[in-house]
Amino acid sequence: MPFNARTLALPTTIPFVGPEALERRLGRPFLARLGANESVFGPSPKVVEAMSRAARDSWAYGDPEHHALRSAIADHLGIRFEEVVVGEGIDGLFGLLTQIVLEPGDAVVTSHGAYPTFNYHVTGHGGVLDFVPYRDDREDIDALIERMQAVRPKLVYFANPDNPTGSWHEADAVRRLMDAVPEGTLLVLDEAYSDLAPASALPAADELRPNVLRFRTFSKAYGMAGVRVAYVFGAAETVAHFHKVRNHFGVSRMAQGGAVAALEDQAYLSDVVARIVRARDRLGQIASSAGLRPLPSATNFVAIDCGRDGAHARRVLEGILDRQVFIRMPGVAPLDRMIRVTVGRDDELDRFAAALTASLADASD
Amino acid sequence: MPFNARTLALPTTIPFVGPEALERRLGRPFLARLGANESVFGPSPKVVEAMSRAARDSWAYGDPEHHALRSAIADHLGIRFEEVVVGEGIDGLFGLLTQIVLEPGDAVVTSHGAYPTFNYHVTGHGGVLDFVPYRDDREDIDALIERMQAVRPKLVYFANPDNPTGSWHEADAVRRLMDAVPEGTLLVLDEAYSDLAPASALPAADELRPNVLRFRTFSKAYGMAGVRVAYVFGAAETVAHFHKVRNHFGVSRMAQGGAVAALEDQAYLSDVVARIVRARDRLGQIASSAGLRPLPSATNFVAIDCGRDGAHARRVLEGILDRQVFIRMPGVAPLDRMIRVTVGRDDELDRFAAALTASLADASD
Numbered sequence: 001m002p003f004n005a006r007t008l009a010l011p012t013t014i015p016f017v018g019p020e021a022l023e024r025r026l027g028r029p030f031l032a033r034l035g036a037n038e039s040v041f042g043p044s045p046k047v048v049e050a051m052s053r054a055a056r057d058s059w060a061y062g063d064p065e066h067h068a069l070r071s072a073i074a075d076h077l078g079i080r081f082e083e084v085v086v087g088e089g090i091d092g093l094f095g096l097l098t099q100i101v102l103e104p105g106d107a108v109v110t111s112h113g114a115y116p117t118f119n120y121h122v123t124g125h126g127g128v129l130d131f132v133p134y135r136d137d138r139e140d141i142d143a144l145i146e147r148m149q150a151v152r153p154k155l156v157y158f159a160n161p162d163n164p165t166g167s168w169h170e171a172d173a174v175r176r177l178m179d180a181v182p183e184g185t186l187l188v189l190d191e192a193y194s195d196l197a198p199a200s201a202l203p204a205a206d207e208l209r210p211n212v213l214r215f216r217t218f219s220k221a222y223g224m225a226g227v228r229v230a231y232v233f234g235a236a237e238t239v240a241h242f243h244k245v246r247n248h249f250g251v252s253r254m255a256q257g258g259a260v261a262a263l264e265d266q267a268y269l270s271d272v273v274a275r276i277v278r279a280r281d282r283l284g285q286i287a288s289s290a291g292l293r294p295l296p297s298a299t300n301f302v303a304i305d306c307g308r309d310g311a312h313a314r315r316v317l318e319g320i321l322d323r324q325v326f327i328r329m330p331g332v333a334p335l336d337r338m339i340r341v342t343v344g345r346d347d348e349l350d351r352f353a354a355a356l357t358a359s360l361a362d363a364s365d
Numbered sequence: 366m367p368f369n370a371r372t373l374a375l376p377t378t379i380p381f382v383g384p385e386a387l388e389r390r391l392g393r394p395f396l397a398r399l400g401a402n403e404s405v406f407g408p409s410p411k412v413v414e415a416m417s418r419a420a421r422d423s424w425a426y427g428d429p430e431h432h433a434l435r436s437a438i439a440d441h442l443g444i445r446f447e448e449v450v451v452g453e454g455i456d457g458l459f460g461l462l463t464q465i466v467l468e469p470g471d472a473v474v475t476s477h478g479a480y481p482t483f484n485y486h487v488t489g490h491g492g493v494l495d496f497v498p499y500r501d502d503r504e505d506i507d508a509l510i511e512r513m514q515a516v517r518p519k520l521v522y523f524a525n526p527d528n529p530t531g532s533w534h535e536a537d538a539v540r541r542l543m544d545a546v547p548e549g550t551l552l553v554l555d556e557a558y559s560d561l562a563p564a565s566a567l568p569a570a571d572e573l574r575p576n577v578l579r580f581r582t583f584s585k586a587y588g589m590a591g592v593r594v595a596y597v598f599g600a601a602e603t604v605a606h607f608h609k610v611r612n613h614f615g616v617s618r619m620a621q622g623g624a625v626a627a628l629e630d631q632a633y634l635s636d637v638v639a640r641i642v643r644a645r646d647r648l649g650q651i652a653s654s655a656g657l658r659p660l661p662s663a664t665n666f667v668a669i670d671c672g673r674d675g676a677h678a679r680r681v682l683e684g685i686l687d688r689q690v691f692i693r694m695p696g697v698a699p700l701d702r703m704i705r706v707t708v709g710r711d712d713e714l715d716r717f718a719a720a721l722t723a724s725l726a727d728a729s730d
Contacts, residue, residue, distance in 0.1 A: 001575065002519045002549050003606050007465040010609040018613075020428040033425060042424040051420040055619065058416070058591035059407040060398060061584075063385040088453055088593075092612045099464065099489070100372040117613075124464070124610040154367045184367050210366065219426075226423035226618035228453075241368050244375040245489040247457045248383075248482075253591035254420065254619050 006104055006126040015116035019326045028324060032348035035326040037163065037301050039223035040344050041275055043258065044268035047224065050261035054254040062256050064248035069256045072263045073231055077205035082236040085243065086259075088250050090192055090215045090230045091117050093242070097213070097232075098125040100241050101154050101186065109148050110157035111139045113164065113332035115190060118157050127154070134335060137295055137303070138167040145180040152182050159190040161197050164330040164340050166297030171203045178203070181211050186238075189214045192230075193299040195221035196273060201298060210235040220300060221273060222262045229255040276300045279343035286353045290360055301342040303330070310336035312363060319359025325352050371469055371491040380481035384691045393689060397713035400691040402528065402666045404588035405709050406640055408623065409633035412589065415626035419619040427621050429613035434621045437628045438596055442570035447601040450608065451624075453615050455557055455580045455595045456482050458607070462578070462597075463490040465606050466519050466551065474513050475522035476504045478529065478697035480555060483522050492519070499700060502660055502668075503532040510545040517547050524555040526562050529695040529705045531662030536568045543568070546576050551603075554579045557595075558664040560586035561638060566663060575600040585665055586638060587627045594620040641665045644708035651718045655725055666707040668695070675701035677728060684724025690717050 019036065023029050033040070042048075066086040074081045087093040094117065102108070104126030110118065112131035119129055130151055132143040139162055148156045158177060161168040174189070181187045191214055194202055205214075217230035229251060232239055262269075283302045284294035293305040306313040310333055317329050317339050325348075329339045341352060384401065388394050398405070407413075431451040439446045452458040459482065467473070469491030475483065477496035484494055495516055497508040504527055513521045523542060526533035539554070546552045556579055559567055570579075582595035594616060597604055627634075648667045649659035658670040671678040675698055682694045682704050690713075694704045706717060 001603060002551055003465050004468050007606055007609060012605070012609060014429075014608070014613055016429070016613065018426065018429040020432060021430050024432065036426055038425050040424065042421075048420050048423075051423070051619065052417040054591070055413050055416040055420065055623075056407075058413075058623075059405065059588040060403050061383065061401055061590045064379075064381070064383040065386050067385060067389065088457075088612060088615050092453075092615055095610075095612055100368050103369050186367055223424040225426045225614075226419070228615055228617045238366060240377070241372055243379070244372060244377060245460075247453060247460055248379055248381065249590075250453050250457055250593055252593045252617060252620065254416065255617065258420075258423075 010123060015120045022321065022326065026321065030326040031324040032344055032351045033326045034342040034344050034348060034352060035328040036225070037220060037299070037342045038225045039220060039272065039276070039300060040348065041223055041272045043223040044262060044265040046265045046268070047258045047261045051227070051254040051258040054257035058253050060253065061249045062251055062253040066251060066256055069259050072260050076263050077233065079206050079208065079233060080236065083208060083239060084231055084233045085239045085246070086229065086231045086251055087246060088228045089219060090190065090217050092228070092250070093215060093230060093232050094118050094121040096242050096246055097188065098122050098127060100245055102127040107151050107153040108155045108157070109144065109151055109153045111144070113330050113335040114139065114157060115159060115163055116331065118188070118190070122155070134165070137165050137335070138162065139169070141169060141173050141177050145177060148185055149180065149182055153185055155186050155188050156181065157188045157190065159192070160201060161193040161298040163193065163299065164335060165303050166295055166299045166301055168197055168201045168298040170200055174203055178209060178212055185211065187212045191215060192217045192220055195269065196276060196300055197298045205233070208235045210238050213238065218259050218262055221269060221276070223272065224258060224262060227255045227258055229259045276343050279349065282349055283341055283343055286349060286356065290356050295338070301340055303338045303340050305338050308337060313337050313339055315363040316359050319362050320352070320355045323355035323358060325355045375488060380485045387686065387691065391686065395691040396689040397709055397716045398691045399707040399709050399713060399717060400693040401590070402585060402664070402707045403590045404585060404637065404641070404665060405713065406588060406637045408588040409627060409630040411630045411633070412623045412626045416592070416619040416623040419622035423618050425618065426614045427616055427618040431616060431621055434624050437625050441628050442598065444571050444573065444598060445601065448573060448604060449596055449598045450604045450611070451594065451596045451616055452611060453593045454584060455555065455582050457593070458580060458595060458597050459483050459486040461607050461611055462553065463487050463492060464610055467492040472516050472518035473520045473522070474509065474516055474518045476509070478695050478700040479504065479522060480524060480528055481696065483553070483555070499530070502530050502700070503527065503534070506534060506538050506542050510542060513550055514545065514547055518550055520551050520553050521546065522553045522555065524557070525566060526558040526663040528558065528664065529700060530668050531660055531664045531666055533562055533566045533663040535565055539568055543574060543577055550576065552577045556580060557582045557585055560634065561641060561665055562663045570598070573600045575603050578603065583624050583627055586634060586641070588637065589623060589627060592620045592623055594624045641708050644714065647714055648706055648708055651714060651721065655721050660703070666705055668703045668705050670703050673702060678702050678704055680728040681724050684727050685717070685720045688720035688723060690720045
């Protein structure tokens with residue numbers, strides 16, 4: 001069979017097994033879905049209405065230029081239309097990015113334990129990953145700078161706020177990283193959780209640089225994970241390359257219509273963000289009450305340090321899954337001493353609290 | 366900037382400019398949208414209902430294994446779950462296919478004037494296209510066999526029924542092509558229009574071969590072009606490679622729910638197919654009445670031979686666009702003496718007929 005060598009060498013494992021697959025394996029449904037950093041508070045009712053309306057028009061392809069949506073995003077950020085490219089989730093945009101940048105063997109620098117789907121697309125296009133460790137459970141900007149200046153990779157990945165730790169850096173630190181990007185390197189700034197971050201953590205949207213690409217999504221605070229719509233913004237001459245390879249008709253009418261409606265309903269977003277902050281505080285209290293350490297979070301989830309090694313955290317996680325609460329954990333040491341729990345409604349957090357207590361009792365036996 | 370050489374060499378032109386972009390350029394809306402081979406008859410009302418329901422659940426990612434949809438497709442075709450992979454339209458699947466097969470410089474054989482988006486993904490991954498001409502306005506199976514045996518390309522593309530001509534070959538001829546695929550080559554059998562083809566044109570779905578991939582979509586007869594959902598089926602060990610690189614969460618909840626509902630409503634599909642056949646006959650009559658030759662079609666569109674050269678057909682097309690009817694034409698000689706018109710409702714076909722008559726009068730001046 002004529003598959004290329006790099007594909008034949010790829011593993012069949014995937015970054016994230018879906019909760020549906022776990023349910024099929026466990027033979028029971030989850031009663032709380034707190035593992036994928038989705039927003040249980042859902043999208044704005046106006047978004048649902050816009051998508052239902054678009055469903056009826058879905059005999060027609062969506063606008064391949066995403067004119068209305070890109071205009072709305074550009075207005076929202078105070079940048080120009082040409083500085084925005086829309087795609088099928090940040091994951092889809094990462095697939096395109098690695099396609100247009102990488103040659104087999106090219107180096108890519110990221111943090112050890114950072115977003116696995118970025119790594120997945122890098123290796124899928126023949127890139128070679130080079131890792132720096134987290135420091136104090138945060139991405140280590142100094143280490144990233146040192147490593148990228150030594151390796152001069154094609155891409156450097158940095159998430160702010162970060163997944164899976166929930167940590168963040170202030171805008172000045174991010175700017176320091178931007179300033180240090182060497183010639184021939186692009187900085188991939190993953191801002192999936194930006195709507196949940198303190199304003200002080202985000203460089204101004206119109207601080208565009210030719211060697212920085214910033215990725216944002218409607219999957220998190222806007223509550224549209226199942227819709228698949230995200231965007232990248234940056235200097236026009238940089239983002240233009242996406243148009244040469246993207247799946248032009250790939251963003252559905254429902255996604256385009258829904259995302260425009262989401263941007264128009266900023267009151268709903270503010271309300272959801274407030275609810276997420278309250279639920280996040282409560283999640284931290286649940287962890288503390290159980291004798292565990294919740295990490296500070298600027299996202300819609302909390303990483304909880306289970307205080308021992310990866311095997312222990314894995315036992316805690318399995319006990320929680322067995323009690324029909326879906327959560328996840330980082331896959332890589334030393335972050336794998338944590339479990340990662342998405343915020344939920346009160347009843348879901350009650351269920352998680354009970355499952356955590358029972359699972360910890362089991363895991364300590 | 367660190368973009369790879371093959372991307373820097375890619376053109377900024379794209380395979381299809383959307384009708385929305387033409388409307389923005391012309392400054393007026395189209396009154397009939399007959400250019401993108403969408404189904405003006407739309408999806409089943411049950412599909413719209415399923416998608417609206419899924420819109421409310423779209424805070425959650427869709428099942429990345431597409432379990433319900435792949436099961437439904439497998440049942441529908443009489444094949445196994447493992448033999449089906451779902452993706453974001455056939456275009457999206459072509460992007461993945463070229464990613465997993467091609468190395469820069471690899472040869473790919475297709476027909477000169479066949480589906481441009483396949484070519485787009487080939488060149489986007491560094492492949493080099495090698496063309497055989499159409500013969501008598503149909504893909505030339507003998508020429509494809511001869512060429513692939515001489516070139517031994519990684520991929521051979523064959524659409525049945527064909528776009529942009531609407532022509533088709535019988536299953537026996539397709540099998541002859543399958544039998545001739547050399548070692549190290551994959552046959553890409555694009556069956557986007559299969560639901561509109563005579564049964565005699567389609568090899569049985571369970572005739573799986575390790576070196577043949579068959580692509581089908583919900584965009585055409587099922588009326589779901591704006592939803593983005595399609596699938597590839599073939600031998601399990603062949604299609605498995607898509608899982609190593611695909612965007613696992615890329616098919617929306619609305620797409621998955623809608624496609625399952627579409628498969629369940631075969632009565633609606635039969636009704637739409639009958640409506641398309643009637644409209645196609647009428648479109649042929651409109652062409653004949655105008656003194657032009659409609660090509661036989663097994664699709665939801667009719668290619669109309671304008672009887673002179675590409676410049677003439679282009680003038681006819683422009684005159685029709687000016688009259689607010691959106692149609693397209695093949696981009697490559699000798700097929701570019703045709704215009705390509707999607708079937709429409711009666712009022713849309715009336716509008717096209719009037720625009721055609723007027724445009725022909727102008728073009729003959």
